Amino acid sequence: MGRTESATDPRTPLSQARVLQTAVAFADRHGLESLSMRKLADELGAGAMSLYHYVPNKERLVGGMVDIVFGEIEPPSTDDDWKTAMRKRAMSTRAALGRHPWAVGEMEGRTDHGPANLRLHDAVLGCLRTAGFSIEMTVHAYSVQDAYIYGFALQERDMSSETADDFAAEAQRQMHAYADVLADYPHLVEVVGGYVAKAGYDYATEFLFGLDLILDGLERLRDG
Amino acid sequence: MGRTESATDPRTPLSQARVLQTAVAFADRHGLESLSMRKLADELGAGAMSLYHYVPNKERLVGGMVDIVFGEIEPPSTDDDWKTAMRKRAMSTRAALGRHPWAVGEMEGRTDHGPANLRLHDAVLGCLRTAGFSIEMTVHAYSVQDAYIYGFALQERDMSSETADDFAAEAQRQMHAYADVLADYPHLVEVVGGYVAKAGYDYATEFLFGLDLILDGLERLRDG
């Protein structure tokens, strides 16, 4: 029993791609805050320090994970007119962030832009420029859309109820929890207590409402 | 030298308010990720465990800090028409989040709503309802606005350059850093390299562009 009694066998060898994919899967299941180098190494059947041969530190590990998420976002197709193209990529972004909620606060502002990130940004800018937006207006248009998309994803992640019914139930629970102070907040009672707690809140509908409002506004600005 | 040789004296006694305010000030200076119970206690001239008599755990500490930020947001005034009222509260929100960037990912979805939080939400709902929005439309309107406001704040926090010139300089630095792959991303070169790296990016202007686009859209929906 002297040799090769390692409990877990890696079967496939370690590699950067495998480290990143495993990390994404782990974060999907348990959240980013409970992803640790040791747990990730366990998952891979390796020692914690082995990971540092594929990734220089945890920060860059997360950077690599984020670029995997960017890679799942469908870039705007040149076959569609700009509005449907932008609509689809917004929905695709929301879908990717729904699959990987841990990525929501992490997508923007990284200094290590991965290839998928660059590719997507380039495609979106190209879509808007080709549609006839001026450079200035392209910047504006990009800015509003992304602020909205990522902001909505943030809300969706934080409020966390999956379905409209879940949401209604949660709203009711909250109304009960705050019953003693609700007299001071009549509009909260009317809108949340009287409507949301019954009808719920459908994320997909809500997302498209705001998205179309923004896209229609942009179209008017481009044409007018 | 037997007694009272404690190095730091608290001068004012500990209290929940003082703990929360000190925590906010610390996070403003050093960021939320480097706020620890031990450092906060040091700041207050106390032992780490003393804090737990004013706050049950770190999660709730952050909850209390967040409500301080909510308290700095000016609720919509009933003297203004709804559009200016909403415009002002959006700008006030952005300003508060600019002073407390650590709060950006933390404002929504907490289950421990503080009084300032409830007050603000109630006032915004009241403003929209009084302006004649239906309950359904009020929910829509609230949703778009907050998604945009928090999403913009997220971008602003993450991109972190303060002024338009800083931003331009940073854009130039990035273009150099990625010089070898830029051939694959022509629109990035045109828009970022050719425009942003020169003209910069003024957050205030950009914010108001999107905000007015959204408010105009809402007005049309209310009237039409």
Added chain:
DNA sequence: CAAGCTACTCGTACGCTGTACGAACGCGCA
């Protein structure tokens, strides 16, 4: 005045984190 109770303070300890350091190992080449 004494006794007890309450509110508060905090020293110590545990299990967790990211990661620096350097020792070990297996393989291809001289």
Added chain:
DNA sequence: TGCGCGTTCGTACAGCGTACGAGTAGCTTG
């Protein structure tokens, strides 16, 4: 045969949130 290099990872350290329980100071009650 031996050397170097790519890879693995055991150990260790500083820092984290916080459970536990001992200590103390001040007020209330007899």
